[in-house]
Amino acid sequence: MPELPEVETTRRGVAPHLEGASITAVAVREPRLRWPVSPELAQMATGQRVHTVSRRAKYLIVHLERGAFMIHLGMSGSLRILPVDAALQKHDHIDWVLDSGQLLRYRDPRRFGSVFWLPDLSHPLLDSLGPEPLSEAFSAKYLYEASRGKQRSIKGLIMDAKIVVGVGNIYANEALYRSGIRPTVLAGKISLSRYLRLVDAIKAVLAKAIDAGGTSLRDFLREDGTPGYFRHELKVYGREGEPCDACGSRLKGLKITGRATVYCAACQR
DNA sequence: ATCGGGACCTGCTTGC
DNA sequence: TGCAAGCAGGTCCCGA
Numbered sequence: 001m002p003e004l005p006e007v008e009t010t011r012r013g014v015a016p017h018l019e020g021a022s023i024t025a026v027a028v029r030e031p032r033l034r035w036p037v038s039p040e041l042a043q044m045a046t047g048q049r050v051h052t053v054s055r056r057a058k059y060l061i062v063h064l065e066r067g068a069f070m071i072h073l074g075m076s077g078s079l080r081i082l083p084v085d086a087a088l089q090k091h092d093h094i095d096w097v098l099d100s101g102q103l104l105r106y107r108d109p110r111r112f113g114s115v116f117w118l119p120d121l122s123h124p125l126l127d128s129l130g131p132e133p134l135s136e137a138f139s140a141k142y143l144y145e146a147s148r149g150k151q152r153s154i155k156g157l158i159m160d161a162k163i164v165v166g167v168g169n170i171y172a173n174e175a176l177y178r179s180g181i182r183p184t185v186l187a188g189k190i191s192l193s194r195y196l197r198l199v200d201a202i203k204a205v206l207a208k209a210i211d212a213g214g215t216s217l218r219d220f221l222r223e224d225g226t227p228g229y230f231r232h233e234l235k236v237y238g239r240e241g242e243p244c245d246a247c248g249s250r251l252k253g254l255k256i257t258g259r260a261t262v263y264c265a266a267c268q269r
Numbered sequence: 270a271t272c273g274g275g276a277c278c279t280g281c282t283t284g285c
Numbered sequence: 286t287g288c289a290a291g292c293a294g295g296t297c298c299c300g301a
Contacts, residue, residue, distance in 0.1 A: 003294055034277065034296085058295080075295055076279075091279080110278045112295060125297090152271060161296080168294055237294095257272065260293085 002073040004133070004166030005206055005230070007058045009213035010079050014104060015053040017081040018062060021098040022049045030093040034074060034114040037094070041069055041117040045096065057129050057165035067119045074112030080105050130164045133202055138164050140196040147187040147195075154190060155183035155256045158202065167202060169259045170230075170237045171209070175201040177236045182268040183261050184254075208233065236262040 002010070026042035048064040055061065060071045060079075071079065084103050094106040094115060106115065116123060131137035146163055147154075155176060158167045167175070176183050178201040181194060190198075209230045231238075235245055237260075240253035244264040253262050 006294080032278095072295080074278090075293070108278090109280065110293090112277065112279095150270085156272080170294060258274070 002058065002075075002077065003168035003170055003209070004058055005171075005209035005213045007060060007073060007166075008055060008210050010073070011053055011055045011060055014079055014081055017100070017102055018050040018053055018098070018104060020050065021100045021102075023047065023064075023096050024099050025095075025097040027095040027097070028093070029095075030091075030111070033093065033108065033111050034072070035116070037115050038117050040119075041094075041115060044117055044119070045069055056126060057132075057161060059126065061118070061121075063121075067117065068121055070116045070118050070123060071106065072114045074108060074110060074114070076110040077106065077108035077113035080107070128162055130160075130162050133164050133166050133206055138199065138203075140192060140199045143199055144190075144192045144195045147190065150186070150188040152187055153183060153256055154181055154185050154187045154198075155259075155261060157187040158198075159257070159259070164202075166206070170234070171202065171205050173237045173260075173262055174205050174235060177263060177268060178205065180268055182265075183256055183263050185269075236264070238262070 023045050024047075026045050028037050028042055031037035044067055045064060048066065051063040051065065053060060053062050058072060060073075062069050062071070071077075073079070081102050082105055084097055084101055086103070086105070089107070091109040092105055092107045093111075096104040098104070106113075131142070143158075143164070147157055150157060155172050157163055158175070159169065159172050173183070175198060179194070179197040181190065181198055212230045212233065236251055239251050240260075240262045242251055243249065244251055244267060247264065247266045249264060249266045251262050252265050253260065255261060
């Protein structure tokens with residue numbers, strides 16, 4: 001479910017309910033996530049007031065008076081704000097009970113997500129991350145320079161979190177289509193002017209998806225948090241074999257570094 | 270340096 | 286209708 005736009009939408013959705021509230025209890029029903037949940041999470045967070053909720057890459061960081069906890073939603077994770085007496089459903093693994101009468105509930109069927117306790121706001125997983133895609137640090141010049149000499153596909157490059165964070169499989173496919181670049185092209189051979197178009201496309205598609213998430217996922221605080229919000233905007237992802245919007249030729253599919261890749265052989269070169 | 274594959278999981282869709 | 290295979294929005298780690 002979550003790519004960066006959905007993580008950011010989640011942050012915006014839960015932050016107003018969390019900030020200023022105190023955590024009265026933490027229930028970890030299933031600690032076996034991607035990494036085991038440390039008992040410290042419950043011990044240290046209980047009794048503390050939430051300061052702010054921030055995001056780095058696809059990690060949400062809930063800052064407390066002392067320390068913080070960090071959540072990654074993996075492939076199937078979600079966070080909801082619910083009344084304290086809300087019925088438990090399958091895969092509801094962690095609750096943070098608030099003094100407001102609400103709770104923050106983490107659910108993750110596939111358990112590819114993770115929740116960490118951060119005593120000092122640092123974590124090894126945060127150490128080697130590239131710039132945020134929507135920041136000024138992520139520019140055509142930056143990507144051009146980072147790509148010189150690289151013998152790897154452009155799709156592999158932009159999905160590498162050491163280069164730039166938050167570009168998942170859907171938006172990598174979409175941004176490459178919109179900038180007319182074939183996903184298999186070697187990153188080291190792409191010109192600065194083409195990188196200009198690519199970076200613009202990445203920023204535009206992510207920003208647009210965040211807006212879409214903000215409108216159609218606004219009710220994700222309720223019981224059903226159905227996504228699918230950006231689906232009608234997708235030009236290539238999930239459309240292998242269908243006609244290209246621009247030229248009508250059949251969209252091609254292949255795997256790049258194990259991930260489903262779709263492109264138009266006529267429009268993307 | 271880069272890539273492929275396996276790992277971690279469940280659930281939904283597809284095909285026989 | 287049932288069942289198995291295949292696939293999924295992430296990302297880390299290993300071996301080649």
